[in-house]
Amino acid sequence: MDIVKALRDLIGDKAVLDAADTATRSAGVWRPDNLQAAALARPASTEEVSKVLAWCHANAVGVVAQGGLTGLVHGADATADQVILSLERMRNIEEINPVQRTATVEAGVTLQALQEAVEEHALMFPLDLGARGTATLGGNAATNAGGNRVIRYGMMRDMVLGLEAVLADGTVVSSLNHLIKNNAGYDLRQLFIGSEGTLGVITRLVLRLREQPSARNMALVGLETFDKVAAFLKHMDHSLGGTLSAFEAMWQSFYQLVTSPPANGKPPIAQDYPFYVLVESQGADRELDTQRFNNAMEAAYENGLIVDAAISQSESDCEAFWSLRDDVEQVLHHGFPIIFDISLPIGEMEAYTTNLKTSLAETIGEHNLYIFGHLGDGNLHVNVAVKAEDYQRLRPVVEQLVYAPLAAFQGSVSAEHGIGLEKKPYLDVSRSANELALMRSLKQALDPGNILNPGKVV
Numbered sequence: 341m342d343i344v345k346a347l348r349d350l351i352g353d354k355a356v357l358d359a360a361d362t363a364t365r366s367a368g369v370w371r372p373d374n375l376q377a378a379a380l381a382r383p384a385s386t387e388e389v390s391k392v393l394a395w396c397h398a399n400a401v402g403v404v405a406q407g408g409l410t411g412l413v414h415g416a417d418a419t420a421d422q423v424i425l426s427l428e429r430m431r432n433i434e435e436i437n438p439v440q441r442t443a444t445v446e447a448g449v450t451l452q453a454l455q456e457a458v459e460e461h462a463l464m465f466p467l468d469l470g471a472r473g474t475a476t477l478g479g480n481a482a483t484n485a486g487g488n489r490v491i492r493y494g495m496m497r498d499m500v501l502g503l504e505a506v507l508a509d510g511t512v513v514s515s516l517n518h519l520i521k522n523n524a525g526y527d528l529r530q531l532f533i534g535s536e537g538t539l540g541v542i543t544r545l546v547l548r549l550r551e552q553p554s555a556r557n558m559a560l561v562g563l564e565t566f567d568k569v570a571a572f573l574k575h576m577d578h579s580l581g582g583t584l585s586a587f588e589a590m591w592q593s594f595y596q597l598v599t600s601p602p603a604n605g606k607p608p609i610a611q612d613y614p615f616y617v618l619v620e621s622q623g624a625d626r627e628l629d630t631q632r633f634n635n636a637m638e639a640a641y642e643n644g645l646i647v648d649a650a651i652s653q654s655e656s657d658c659e660a661f662w663s664l665r666d667d668v669e670q671v672l673h674h675g676f677p678i679i680f681d682i683s684l685p686i687g688e689m690e691a692y693t694t695n696l697k698t699s700l701a702e703t704i705g706e707h708n709l710y711i712f713g714h715l716g717d718g719n720l721h722v723n724v725a726v727k728a729e730d731y732q733r734l735r736p737v738v739e740q741l742v743y744a745p746l747a748a749f750q751g752s753v754s755a756e757h758g759i760g761l762e763k764k765p766y767l768d769v770s771r772s773a774n775e776l777a778l779m780r781s782l783k784q785a786l787d788p789g790n791i792l793n794p795g796k797v798v
């Protein structure tokens with residue numbers, strides 16, 4: 341079977357790369373390897389996506405949808421006998437409706453392109469994450485991305501009003517709802533959001549936009565205990581009257597990492613506090629918001645919740661604070677990092693991390709542990725950096741140490757990155773047998789031939 345020829349007959353010669361050309365492309369952000377696949381199809385419309393899927397369905401060929409390849413769980417990996425379906429030629433922002441406050445986009449539009457386009461209308465698309473320049477909105481929906489402002493606006497799931505998806509057999513399900521409230525039957529969009537390309541290929545989206553905040557205040561804060569971090573979160577959320585927009589925590593070793601050479605960042609406050617928090621408030625009245633933010637900070641200091649703080653005086657201060665938190669690539673420079681994205685109730689975080697520090701020290705010996713995360717949402721990124729030569733041997737050991745205790749702490753093996761291939765063996769830590777059985781029934785109903793991203797998630 342000549343897959344390349346068959347697909348070229350359907351969507352054109354230039355729209356399909358053969359295996360050799362596919363292998364010249366990188367497999368993604370932070371990846372040393374290149375792509376492999378029998379062919380890489382680049383359809384330019386929903387109709388062409390449908391033709392590719394119908395053919396693959398009829399010929400039992402596996403299909404892996406790819407967006408910006410910034411996913412961190414090997415969800416978009418393909419094998420040499422599969423077809424990659426890239427959304428890179430579907431990058432139109434079709435409509436921005438400032439009255440309904442919606443944007444209709446093709447799935448290959450990057451997150452940053454939409455963020456910038458809606459700014460011209462004094463609107464905001466609130467999803468934000470470090471990979472914004474490359475990650476696509478289709479990929480954001482397929483992974484149910486979270487990012488920096490979940491505490492205020494929710495995850496991608498909360499920002500998608502409608503979507504269009506192509507099913508395994510090529511059927512187009514256009515559910516491009518523009519309404520905030522629509523209880524007419526099952527909420528079909530939610531089936532595809534977070535399904536990592538296993539139930540359908542997302543081709544278009546209707547996204548909910550918000551008013552652009554015109555004032556922002558930030559502080560980088562030093563704290564002495566984890567209890568105070570948790571109390572500071574409650575205090576700021578209560579005091580800021582709904583304007584709290586980010587609450588990012590950094591454990592000492594991560595703060596030191598991003599504020600010491602070779603990192604470019606300079607430490608805005610001393611480097612010896614056990615915990616650091618980046619807190620952000622966004623509102624619409626510069627004077628009043630600043631006063632409220634400063635009052636809340638002052639009260640936190642007087643009540644002994646925080647011991648030190650650098651408070652932003654300008655937008656460039658805010659950018660500088662965020663660039664420290666976003667400089668996660670530094671973990672690549674101190675050993676080979678094993679990267680985790682877990683969720684925990686805030687009340688369990690200290691016990692969990694203390695327990696993890698002990699078990700890592702007892703079991704794997706020398707390593708670097710960097711913890712940071714979207715603490716306001718209960719999401720921690722745990723990075724365990726080991727020596728390059730120990731990486732393969734230690735990886736499964738470290739995975740056990742990180743994942744196994746999560747169930748007892750009511751945690752989750754994936755907060756926002758998804759399951760992909762990487763976390764599949766651990767899905768049952770966070771999901772019951774009946775939940776897994778229902779997931780498999782859904783997969784079977786929507787993709788009976790198992791051609792969509794085979795082997796991923798369930």
Ligand SMILES: Cc1cc2nc3c(=O)[nH]c(=O)nc-3n(C[C@H](O)[C@H](O)[C@H](O)COP(=O)(O)OP(=O)(O)OC[C@H]3O[C@@H](n4cnc5c(N)ncnc54)[C@H](O)[C@@H]3O)c2cc1C
Nearest residue numbers: 407408409410411415470476478479480482485486537542
């Ligand atoms: C520096 C950096 C920072 C990051 N920060 C965050 C963060 O804060 N929060 C967060 O949640 N994630 C974060 N990520 C992870 C990543 O950016 C997100 O998972 C993102 O949503 C993936 O989008 P993508 O277009 O790159 O998808 P890809 O990597 O191409 O694909 C990811 C998955 O989605 C599927 N998929 C892609 N497009 C479609 C489609 N159109 N239809 C169906 N399935 C599809 C793929 O098959 C795969 O399973 C970060 C990554 C990096 C490198």
